[in-house]
Amino acid sequence: MAMKTYTLFLILLLANVAFANHYHFIVKETSIERLCKSKKILTVNGKFPGPTIYANKGSTLIVHVHNNSKYNITIHWHGVKQPQNPWSDGPEYITQCPIQPGSKFKQKIILSDEEGTIWWHAHNKWARATVHGAIIVYPKPGTSYPFPKPHAEIPIILGEWWKDSVVEVLNEFVGSGGQPKTSDAFMINGQPGDFYPCSKHVNFSASLRSLASKLHPISVPTKVETRLVSTVSVNLLPCPKNDTRACQGPNGTRLSASMNNISFLTPPRYNILEAYYYNRVKGMFGMDFPDFPPYVFNYTDDVLPLELELPKFGTQVKVLKYNTTVELVLQGTNLVTGLDHPMHLHGYNFYVVGWGLGNFDEKSDPKNYNLVDPPRRNNVAVPKNGWIAIRFRADNPGVWTMHCHIERHLTWGMQTVFLVKNGHKPEEHILPPPHHMPPC
Template structure:
């Protein structure tokens, strides 16, 4: 692995359960890559795309030295790692740090606690995560095993998107036009489009399987703007984990996975020896939204002497707008434990509407959004404005004027959130950099209500610094009297990213036991860029072990 440096502290004897510290070096640099018959330079880590995988055990710590040798500012986020008391290493630009400028470095301390399974890391500045991302694998503690039969082998499958244009040019054009970004030119499996695209057959991702063996596949959706359906021809899969947590095993013919999410699943090689396509395509619940209509493929190749079928078997994928298929897959996830510690006595209840909005165009209605307006997005009708001094620094140092603490617990207006048509004035959000303050160790419930303003796609919402239990979900407007009666408070899945269905709602619960500044946002990059973000500040507890750590000495300056 080019440029990938891994150093372990010397330990004469490693006892079961004993934690280690791993050291990594991430060199951010430009590298030439060829896709779809053309070559361009892309931003990478250690010259790799996708970037290097980190492999540690539960309870271990990774110390990552990030060197920015690229030509643009950068930050790195450890998606799904809680980072107890240490938001300084979380990575979202101007939320917990200022960017690492070209020629500069930053050492990030990544402590893993109860996370287990597949997580990932990615850039969290501009749209650099299109090429700056990789897997973060957390194995069981030494002496402990998987809660399922030991697989024959393990592989990581990273789904992504590819633009022939430079990704920062795509972002600049998108921001200038006020409309939607140009769609990607290809979808990817482990950096390869697959042999349905021109000039791609030779590099199609291939996975060798032995008949009768079972394989653990770790899937990450690193796509920028698309929820994806995935399937393997003539094979069922068994889901065993998601978002750094084990799940009760359940079988499925397909996977629905949002940007930011991970799915761990078992593949049993139980079909006749042959070659079989795996494939992924977009799930798009809001058909007016432009999207990549292509399909990326990889190949499962059984070992042995035989002549592969021609053409290869192709999987059945749900229809591109099959909301029921997406909701049913997500609804099938259950916590592995038969009884989990779901917060019951709630201290804070929030009702948050998530909307695509419109704003007046600055240049006489020449923007390319509806009616010449500029697209925006909001949470409780507030479109987030990114500051130029990071919020964590301002909070820790008592700086005034960087943010306000008046983020509302409920939307300013109550209306039929999922109806059409609607008064045009409802589409215009307010602008602000507002935060919601939570008491340490408080039990929090959030109802996330999608609205049909402008249009209503699914919204994969990601919370930094905490995992949460998904206790309920439904289509339509949330009914505060009836819907809580059907909450799953026994074995709800533990997630860090959840797709709120179009014209629907999702309820999550978590304990705010991680002091610091933590972002929550939609993981569709266009929505986050439009302002579908908010910030939580979790206050310190009473004891020193419940308080925010001081900043490291090499924090990037603003």
């Protein structure tokens, strides 16, 4: 399968140390040999994967991103909430225009309650195939993680590798209207499947428990002010006349994807955050992303009407009042095909209060919600032909996207945007933009 979500695993070593708060990321092409073939790939500081960022909880970091490549680039700090600071979040044409070749951008990374291992990656086109790395957030000096000291610390970064240029793979994929070329290898720490030399003579045991404690309180909303239900679907588009080369989807169609039957169109020359901040919304995007699916049907049935497969296109956002409590049910469908969808929300952590297979039942399923110690995530997999229910409090003003983290699904349009309005106090407002935002 092509372009799956990259995953980071880490066994963390307790430490009471302070780290540098300034980093320089030099984005450039570097010749790398894998699978007995050398090719030029985009890298940060000539490394693949890129450099690891080390930080303490609550730190503020400055990352100077210099684009020395011939391609546009943006960098996203996956799992960092960036309170009041969407300007450095990174998704192309959502919160910023890309850093153009020969340009630079000083990004402020504001850590708040993040702990453990998260990651950074490019957030434009498919550049994250090679532009990515780990962020390891240690406790504040003088504190520790809420588990015993581990035996070792091992970051493991999983990815994919194409023998061909990723740019060529993307262009061929978009032009064909079908599936992308399958990757040639899965990567572990930038290598195609090396084994880690673990000892066979030592047994390790551990127990998993909830982090609902005084140091890690659970604040899942028990009362909900805004309820949303969104389908997540793969769709089909009819073939343009006289262009069968662009219609390599099922039965001569083009593949697409949607949330609530809207296939998201990213603005081509401006970004949503600046349009909102400077009140230039007209003609840029709409504010009427639907609260519920436009059609109610048996979403996971084996046979579904063909007319349901055709999405609408638009740049629609959902507006939320500051500090409102939100429940969002993500419903998988069997349109075209049922698939898992790892959905990522920028700017927030959320609580996964429920999940199930089949269709969500608004009367019976909420009775089984876990409101005591649910998992706290920023990325969650909607199961194939199933549903996930999440809750969060909209207390981070700004423009924050939610999308499937499988690149082909994002390219097809499985994305939306939450526009969280300012509150009444200064600390509830979006921070002023930096003077050096990349121009469009």
